[in-house]
Amino acid sequence: xxxxxxxxxAALRKVxxxxxxxxxxxxxxxxxxxxxxxxxxxxxxxxxxVIPVTGRCxxxxxxxxxxxxxxxxxxxxxxxxxxLRDGKLVTRYLDDAATRAxxxxxxxxxxxxxxxxxxxxxxxxxxxxxxxxxxxxxAEDVAPLPPASVDRIVALMREAGMTATVSSIHVxxxxxxxxxxxMSRLCAAELxxxxxxxxxxxxxxxxxxxxxxxxxxxxxxxxxxxxxxxILPLLPSPPAYVTEAACGEGFAEMADRLLAARNA
Numbered sequence: 001x002x003x004x005x006x007x008x009x010a011a012l013r014k015v016x017x018x019x020x021x022x023x024x025x026x027x028x029x030x031x032x033x034x035x036x037x038x039x040x041x042x043x044x045x046x047x048x049x050v051i052p053v054t055g056r057c058x059x060x061x062x063x064x065x066x067x068x069x070x071x072x073x074x075x076x077x078x079x080x081x082x083x084l085r086d087g088k089l090v091t092r093y094l095d096d097a098a099t100r101a102x103x104x105x106x107x108x109x110x111x112x113x114x115x116x117x118x119x120x121x122x123x124x125x126x127x128x129x130x131x132x133x134x135x136x137x138x139a140e141d142v143a144p145l146p147p148a149s150v151d152r153i154v155a156l157m158r159e160a161g162m163t164a165t166v167s168s169i170h171v172x173x174x175x176x177x178x179x180x181x182x183m184s185r186l187c188a189a190e191l192x193x194x195x196x197x198x199x200x201x202x203x204x205x206x207x208x209x210x211x212x213x214x215x216x217x218x219x220x221x222x223x224x225x226x227x228x229x230x231i232l233p234l235l236p237s238p239p240a241y242v243t244e245a246a247c248g249e250g251f252a253e254m255a256d257r258l259l260a261a262r263n264a
Contacts, residue, residue: 225250
């Protein structure tokens with residue numbers, strides 16, 4: 001990884017959109033710093049597209065879509081995206097209602113099994129509001145689990161046929177092969193008429209977690225906030241650049257550099 005300060009202004013001037021993780025990237029110790037919210041707003045005011053891409057549930061995504069200065073929010077690791085159309089909330093799901101209902105029944109049963117078999121873990125506090133995935137808390141409202149316990153949760157999910165990934169706070173599992181990148185493609189194409197494959201250098205992604213791996217690998221302008229160093233062994237491809245500051249302050253650092261390059 002190179003320091004963010006080495007990223008050329010010329011490359012940053014090409015950027016038309018920012019895709020960002022939420023937990024540990026926009027937030028610091030579970031809170032959204034004022035400087036981070038202001039950074040989101042300044043990016044939007046500068047004419048950039050801003051799309052958070054998170055493992056958080058549909059309730060979070062739909063509420064934050066209404067409250068934050070963003071184009072859309074992709075939730076539950078790519079199960080849907082939410083946006084406002086003429087001030088009205090719209091959620092675009094990847095799967096139809098019948099598939100989601102069937103999957104939720106399987107998710108409920110598996111969640112109960114994992115909580116029984118892995119001491120110390122718990123269902124995420126917002127699991128009741130998930131539309132398409134299972135979130136097992138390993139470090140948010142429970143004492144941080146040892147790596148072997150996290151690995152066991154992942155193994156149980158994968159044995160059940162789920163895609164499983166680890167964020168800074170949860171182990172997320174879902175049925176299907178979508179992820180943050182696949183829904184980023186769909187959201188950008190449908191909502192903005194943009195191709196994030198053909199124009200990869202026009203999008204910057206910033207994150208901090210193992211569930212950001214596909215995004216780090218795909219985008220040349222991939223940035224990790226400083227706390228990404230804690231999970232580098234879990235990443236097949238590290239981000240290309242890293243901020244000096246951690247968490248929300250790292251996001252604000254990235255926004256400052258991006259906007260300075262555009263205004264130069």
